[in-house]
Amino acid sequence: MLPSAERYRPGDKASVTVQVKDHTGENFRGSTVVAIYDKSVEAIAGGTNTPDIREFFWKWRRDHQPQTQSSVLRFSGLLYRNGETIPSPIGIFGNTVADEMEMLEKGGGGFPGGPGGMGGGMGGGFDGRMMRGGPPMPAMMEMADAAPMARAMGAMAGGPMGGVGAEGLDLSGGTGAAPAWVEPTVRRNFADTALWVGRIDTDATGKAVVELDMPENLTTWKVKVWGMGAGTRVGAGEVEVVTSKDLLIRLQAPRFFVERDEVVLSAIVHNYLTTEKSVKVGLQLGGESLVAIDPTEVDVVIPAGGEQRVDWRVRAEREGEVTITMSALTDEESDAMEMSFPVRIHGAPKMESWAGTVRPEATSSAVEFVVPSQRRVADSRLEVRYSPTLAGAMIDALPYLADYPYGCTEQTLNRWLPTVVTQKVLIDMGVDLESVKEHRTNLNAQEIGDDRERAAQWKRFDVNPVFDSQEVDRMVRDGLKKLAEMQVSDGGWGWFSGYGERSWPHTTAVVVHGLQLARDNDVPLVPGMLERGIEWLENYRREQLVRLQNEAKGI
Incomplete structure (x- = not known):
């Protein structure tokens, strides 16, 4: 890669020429991807997250599984006829014959662990029997020479895509006559990614050119190129360029402000010129959200190669957006940068609620409340919601409870009991359930928001069991049957039914209480079901009292 320069000034026009050659040095026609981004991003991310393209496509190894026979x-062993007497071994070494004793004494080997045996070199014995003149172990097969491919890959890696630099431009500025203060160009265009080109094809000479306007960050930019062509020939290369100035200013501020904040803004001025400079450092605040407390212009002297920090105190007056501009002026080179920040309101959305009732013997009721004095009038709203009965809130929740998909003991109980109780209360109050069903709307006075939206949300359930006596009766029968099946043999209830389940005091107490409520609301119970649960709780209570008494006695 050949950038048009190694060093740019902010906003300069730049170009990068990509030259692609194959491993033989010939020009290569293919597709490339070009990315130019701030190198500091890699420092934040802990390095690049892009693997090497050559390793991705070509770092593979053959799987060799050699097999040998010898x-x-x-x-x-020796072969004998049927019924033939097998001679016994002679000699002190068992199977070793007598005429081999001399060789053993001379160190010829032949038994395991001895010279020439299985623990020694070639020609040894196995299980005490000598094997003389055995052929040598076969030599290992050599792998085919992979040097040609290695040389090709090496050429690809070290070819022109490896990165070629160019001499930098002299951007230090002239030495002719200049006004007292050089007018700066305000830097506003800051970016993490300067350029991304998803595809650019090289021509017959293997070249491609990309052009861009450099962002106004003062940083090091990494230029990376990935290429691919016919035959899955791939490669990558990178080079670095810099945008810089000989005198620069860095703006330091929080990401946002809040009303009533008093904040310190900082400017850090760097002097890379060859001489000491008198610098006028200034602050400008756009809009009415921030107000400067300190003087906005400060004169400082910065030696060659040095830096100086300047601070200003500011106060956030009101919500909005503020534009902060900082400048550093000298008689040779100047710099300025501008950034925008939000100023947020001092406070948070808040809702206060009050409730009241109208007694049956009364015709009206009063609710008193205090309107906050520090509030945004345009965003303040008073809503009054009312319902003819508190049972309306119960009606709204019944479809959800009835369709609850889980089935532990407690959930099985709570799926049908609220419907039973609510229906009984409404009937005792003389509420015409059929009329409510035909003209129903959101009866939950606790909900706020648009009436039509609330009504539509409430009607998302097509069926509400409280309006259907037959459906409630079916739920009662199914619920009681399920709870009876979940009752443990000792009379209590566990979390779930099934093999190995044991009774728990909390679960049993919840079910017993629910069955008592169902009985009080005219629900016929399974004979003995409630009594066995109460008996289990009484036994558990007695056992716990005995334990407490024993602990008190030190038993």
């Missing part, structure tokens, strides 16, 4: 490892 007669050296084959052996057999």
